Amino acid sequence: MTAVAATISCDRLTKHAATVALAGADARSYLADTVRLEFAENPGGFLSLGANLPVTARTAFFTTITGLLLLVLAVFAVRTRRAGWSTLGLMLFLTGGASNWIDRVLRGSVVDFLNVGIGPLRTGVFNVADVAIMSGAVLFVIAEFRAKRHTRTL
Secondary structure, eight states: OHHHHHHHHHHHHHHHHHHHHHTTSOOEEETTTTEEEEEEEESSSGGGTTTTSOHHHHIIIIIIIHHHHHHHHHHHHHHHTOOTHHHHHHHHHHHHHHHHHHHHHHHSSEEEEEEEEETTEEOOOBOHHHHHHHHHHHHHHHHHHHHHHHHHHO
16 A cells, blocks of 8 residues: 555655646756656646547546546456556556546646657656556556466466
């Protein structure tokens, strides 16, 4: 449970800091513009998909349905009793999703503030919860693939 609290706490604290320090300010550039800190509110999903939907549709999908999917995934995690890297991946995915969901419930949008890249090759603007979601998904898939491969060789 410590990893859950740490992930959500880190995300919430960094989003608060970004809101206080970056909202209404110009982007800040670090490490020869490899890292940019810039405040953005994302009413949509990944890479702002769905941001232009009517408010009712966005709320229904990104708040209601996402909340239900997170709940189903949490029940799945408890019932399947995975271990090791699979569990860590699942927990990172869930906690990142939960923290972004909290933003949607409280603000109607998600606070993003990180952008990395070299020259014109850049990521979208993201946050700590997004890093947890992506890291968790990759970790879970790799762990499950390795477990299945190990089971086939036995």
